[in-house]
Amino acid sequence: MSELERSLLRRLRDRDERAFRELIDDHRDRVFNITYRMLGNRAEAEDVAQEVFITVFKTIDSFREESKFSTWLYRVTVNHCKNRIKYLARRHDRDKDELDETSQQTNGAVTGTPVRAAQPDKALASAQMEKLLQEAIAALDDDQRAVVILRDVEDLSIEEICEITGLPDGTVKSRLHRARLVLRKRMQRHVDGE
Amino acid sequence: MSTLDEVDDEIIIALSDYLDGTLTGDARAEVEKKLESDPTWKAAHAEMVAGKEATSTLSGLHKARAPVNLTEDVTGTIHKRSAGRFFGRRTFGDRVPFTAILVVAILGLAAIGYIMYSSPTGSLKVDKPKDPPPAPPGPVINPP
Numbered sequence: 001m002s003e004l005e006r007s008l009l010r011r012l013r014d015r016d017e018r019a020f021r022e023l024i025d026d027h028r029d030r031v032f033n034i035t036y037r038m039l040g041n042r043a044e045a046e047d048v049a050q051e052v053f054i055t056v057f058k059t060i061d062s063f064r065e066e067s068k069f070s071t072w073l074y075r076v077t078v079n080h081c082k083n084r085i086k087y088l089a090r091r092h093d094r095d096k097d098e099l100d101e102t103s104q105q106t107n108g109a110v111t112g113t114p115v116r117a118a119q120p121d122k123a124l125a126s127a128q129m130e131k132l133l134q135e136a137i138a139a140l141d142d143d144q145r146a147v148v149i150l151r152d153v154e155d156l157s158i159e160e161i162c163e164i165t166g167l168p169d170g171t172v173k174s175r176l177h178r179a180r181l182v183l184r185k186r187m188q189r190h191v192d193g194e
Numbered sequence: 195m196s197t198l199d200e201v202d203d204e205i206i207i208a209l210s211d212y213l214d215g216t217l218t219g220d221a222r223a224e225v226e227k228k229l230e231s232d233p234t235w236k237a238a239h240a241e242m243v244a245g246k247e248a249t250s251t252l253s254g255l256h257k258a259r260a261p262v263n264l265t266e267d268v269t270g271t272i273h274k275r276s277a278g279r280f281f282g283r284r285t286f287g288d289r290v291p292f293t294a295i296l297v298v299a300i301l302g303l304a305a306i307g308y309i310m311y312s313s314p315t316g317s318l319k320v321d322k323p324k325d326p327p328p329a330p331p332g333p334v335i336n337p338p
Contacts, residue, residue, distance in 0.1 A: 017269065024265045032260035046261055053268045054275075130255060137252075152252040158214075173210040174203040180245030187248055 005069055012060045024053050027070070030154070031077050037149045038081035039088075040138045048084050052077045067163050074156075075164045078146045085142045136186040144179035151176055201238045209239050213246065 011019035031052055036045035055076055063072050137145055146165060150156045156164070161172050211217045212225045228235040261267075 020272075021265055021269065024268055028260040028264050029257065032264070033258045036258040037255070042258075045258070046264070049260060049264060050268050050271060054272060057272060129251070133252060133255060148249065148252070152249045153255060155253060170203055170207045174206045177206050177210060177242050177245060180249045181241060183252075184245045184248035 001065060001068065006065075009060070009063070009065070009069065012057070020053075020057055023056070027073055028053075030070075031073065034074065034077050034149060034154065035081055037134070037137060037153055038078070038142075038145060039084060040134050044084060044088070048080050049077075052080050055080065068160075071160055071163045074150070074154075074160075075166075078150070078164055082142045082146070132187065132190055133183075136183045139186060140179050140182055144175050144182070147172055147175045148179045148183065152180070201234060205235060205238055206242070209235070209242055212239075213242060 008019055008022060012023060028049070032045060032049045035048045035052070036042060039045050039048065052073070056073060059076075063069065137148065140148065143165075147161060150161045150164060151158070158169060158172055158176075161167075162169055165172065167175070208217075208221075208225055208228075212222065217225060225235075229239055230236075
């Protein structure tokens with residue numbers, strides 16, 4: 001840990017607001033990118049990113065400097081994302097039940113078929129690829145999702161991912177490769193379907 | 195069903211290290227030998243290479259940038275939730291552990307007590323009752 005980081009931590013522990021702002025400015029984009037890729041929704045990602053920094057501020061005294069600060073920060077981030085995924089899944093189930101009841105009452109089902117747009121330029125193709133990848137990521141279970149995002153999107157090392165997730169080296173590697181396989185299958189299915 | 199669904203984690207871990215280039219010497223040679231002779235290893239290796247290639251596009255995903263007002267929102271929320279108590283230098287009691295304050299306080303009180311006790315004018319000094327002075331000799335009464 002650099003002297004600069006130690007100094008920032010000392011100031012954070014003294015509840016220095018300016019230090020806290022510096023911390024957010026340094027890490028906001030990376031934290032937000034993880035929350036966005038984990039949750040696949042901008043509003044949820046923003047909300048969780050906020051909660052991550054609030055948690056960091058509240059629990060900074062519990063950071064014992066045994067790992068890099070960023071590792072600890074990403075652990076907080078991944079844990080918040082997993083909790084939000086569970087919460088959203090529960091809410092989705094509840095909403096789905098309510099929706100089913102409503103549609104039975106009205107006896108009018110609305111079916112939406114997505115319009116497959118032509119791909120006039122690369123920008124659209126790129127946007128569609130992005131959407132496809134995001135959907136494929138969302139289909140992974142939350143443990144696999146975290147490992148793939150940290151490794152293949154954020155380019156972190158296996159050692160860092162082990163520290164962040166608290167999983168053994170072997171488990172991270174096997175989850176990563178199994179997750180990649182799932183992603184590949186989903187993307188392949190999409191390509192075959194076109 | 196794909197090969198990776200069936201193979202042991204040990205094979206995946208060994209191949210993962212092989213693909214990441216972290217295996218050296220005998221370990222690397224052993225994996226290469228397995229790849230030549232064992233169809234399970236060969237198939238798993240092929241799937242892992244394909245998976246790695248397929249997800250190589252993930253690193254090219256555009257990096258989502260945080261909203262510009264995130265810092266303000268976070269600090270604003272902290273101010274709101276804590277009614278302004280979170281920020282600002284912490285009090286002495288927050289920064290020094292209570293036990294340390296207690297020990298120092300006890301030692302300080304003991305020192306003050308000792309000084310007061312040992313001082314000749316200290317209020318804690320307990321004056322021992324002095325022997326009453328001998329009675330002045332009274333008048334000698336001679337018996338009649």
